[in-house]
Amino acid sequence: MTALAFNAARGRIRTGLLMLLLALVAGGTFFAARAMATVVGTCWVNASGGYIHCISKAGTEWQQVKALHATGVPYYQALYRASDGAIWGPWYWNDMAYHTIPLGTSTTITLMVDNLGTGNPSAYHVAMG
Amino acid sequence: MRKFHGRLPRVSIWAAALVLVAVCASAGIASGLKSGGAEVAASADRPPLDPVLEGAGWIDMATGSPDVADQPERQGLRFPAGTSYESALNQIYVSAFERGTVPDGAELVEPLPVGVVTEESAAGALTISLVAPWGYDERTGAIRPPSFNLPGTLSPQEATDRVREATAAGVALPEGARVDVPELADCQAMADGVAPPPCAALEGKVTR
Numbered sequence: 471m472t473a474l475a476f477n478a479a480r481g482r483i484r485t486g487l488l489m490l491l492l493a494l495v496a497g498g499t500f501f502a503a504r505a506m507a508t509v510v511g512t513c514w515v516n517a518s519g520g521y522i523h524c525i526s527k528a529g530t531e532w533q534q535v536k537a538l539h540a541t542g543v544p545y546y547q548a549l550y551r552a553s554d555g556a557i558w559g560p561w562y563w564n565d566m567a568y569h570t571i572p573l574g575t576s577t578t579i580t581l582m583v584d585n586l587g588t589g590n591p592s593a594y595h596v597a598m599g
Numbered sequence: 600m601r602k603f604h605g606r607l608p609r610v611s612i613w614a615a616a617l618v619l620v621a622v623c624a625s626a627g628i629a630s631g632l633k634s635g636g637a638e639v640a641a642s643a644d645r646p647p648l649d650p651v652l653e654g655a656g657w658i659d660m661a662t663g664s665p666d667v668a669d670q671p672e673r674q675g676l677r678f679p680a681g682t683s684y685e686s687a688l689n690q691i692y693v694s695a696f697e698r699g700t701v702p703d704g705a706e707l708v709e710p711l712p713v714g715v716v717t718e719e720s721a722a723g724a725l726t727i728s729l730v731a732p733w734g735y736d737e738r739t740g741a742i743r744p745p746s747f748n749l750p751g752t753l754s755p756q757e758a759t760d761r762v763r764e765a766t767a768a769g770v771a772l773p774e775g776a777r778v779d780v781p782e783l784a785d786c787q788a789m790a791d792g793v794a795p796p797p798c799a800a801l802e803g804k805v806t807r
């Protein structure tokens with residue numbers, strides 16, 4: 471190998487390593503940000519229709535719910551993990567306050583609501599962080 | 600042609616880097632899923648739990664809300680006369696998640712009967728079982744994890760911001776928050792040393 475070819479190969483390797491490092495940093499930042507992000511939504515649930523799966527999140531520290539309509543109380547809230555069928559709760563709420571469960575898990579869980587009120591449908595604020 | 604040959608390795612390196620990132624990310628997610636733990640108020644900042652709280656069903660909930668009937672005996676916490684259930688729960692929650700222990704003003708006492716969550720003595724002292732301070736579903740026995748509430752007058756943004764800020768600061772309760780106080784079924788509350796009949800979830804599992 472000539473000195474010129476050797477230098478060219480070394481340059482390519484150096485560039486490649488730099489690109490790899492940048493890609494790893496970008497990828498790590500993306501996934502870390504995704505894990506830390508808050509998922510927020512509005513969930514519409516018919517009365518007496520049983521539990522509705524509202525939102526899911528992988529890696530969560532807290533889960534929050536609030537009835538947005540008076541016709542949406544009382545209601546049940548529960549948390550569900552599809553991978554093994556685990557269920558947390560249920561919690562029975564009969565007001566329009568924000569209720570937060572401080573459950574931390576690295577797995578994907580789903581926030582569910584069962585509307586025991588009269589609204590068809592009623593809206594609920596749901597969030598997981 | 601020479602130019603083409605010069606670019607080929609660079610494209611390959613980019614492709615390899617992207618594949619590697621995808622593999623690393625997948626491995627990270629998969630390892631997180633495999634760990635499968637779930638804990639109330641779990642955070643890196645939380646101090647280690649005192650042995651009296653370690654493994655408690657209302658904190659360690661790896662596979663969902665555990666059945667109260669499957670829990671080992673745990674001591675009760677007796678609060679001074681005049682302490683309300685809400686005040687006691689508030690103290691238990693803050694103390695457990697900010698210091699990893701039980702409140703200073705309460706005394707550890709003998710376990711309450713299986714399935715009993717609170718006992719009010721004739722003198723007005725309140726004892727709370729450390730098996731399930733927030734009670735359990737009387738139909739299924741599922742232990743209720745602690746929770747807290749914020750005023751419904753806040754905007755959704757304010758409500759989520761307050762929880763995020765408290766979580767980041769390692770504070771148990773966000774500004775303006777109060778612990779939720781469940782309405783316990785009669786079968787979970789005991790007065791003057793007389794245990795109530797067991798809840799439906801415990802029928803056939805305990806004798807009184």
